[in-house]
Amino acid sequence: MQIPAELDSQHLEKLGVLEQTLKKNTSELIAFAIDEIDKARYMPMEGERVLAILQKTGYLGGMPDVTDLSENYKDYLAWDDKGLPCKGL
The missing domain is CATH 1.10.1220 (Arc Repressor Mutant)
Incomplete structure (x- = not known):
């Protein structure tokens, strides 16, 4: 042609x-x-590749969608008996 x-x-x-x-x-x-x-x-964009890797490895976590999370994050974390955070939500 x-x-x-x-x-x-x-x-x-x-x-x-x-x-x-x-x-x-x-x-x-x-x-x-x-x-x-x-x-x-x-080809996925850089951010899409990073997101896919985080999702695949299970490293990507999540927090509840609340408006006061930055002020009251301790209320949303799980704490062990020594007062230390033991896991996120």
């Missing part, structure tokens, strides 16, 4: 540099760019 394209001088210069350094022609570079963009659509 032939695709006519107009490039500004900056992109034309970048294309020339890429062709020389990667030893690829324009068609190969366009195919490569399409593949990379297509792959990126399915």
Whole structure:
């Protein structure tokens, strides 16, 4: 398939540099760019990867959704008989 394209001088210069350094022609570079963009659509973002890891390992915990948690967090924690927190909710 032939695709006519107009490039500004900056992109034309970048294309020339890429062709020389990667030893690829324009068609190969366009195919490569399409593949990379297509792959990126399915790759999770950094925050999504971190969240998935935390969920998978069970490291991600939760606290109740209350408005005064920062002020009264001790009321929401489980305490052992020595007065030390023994586990979160």
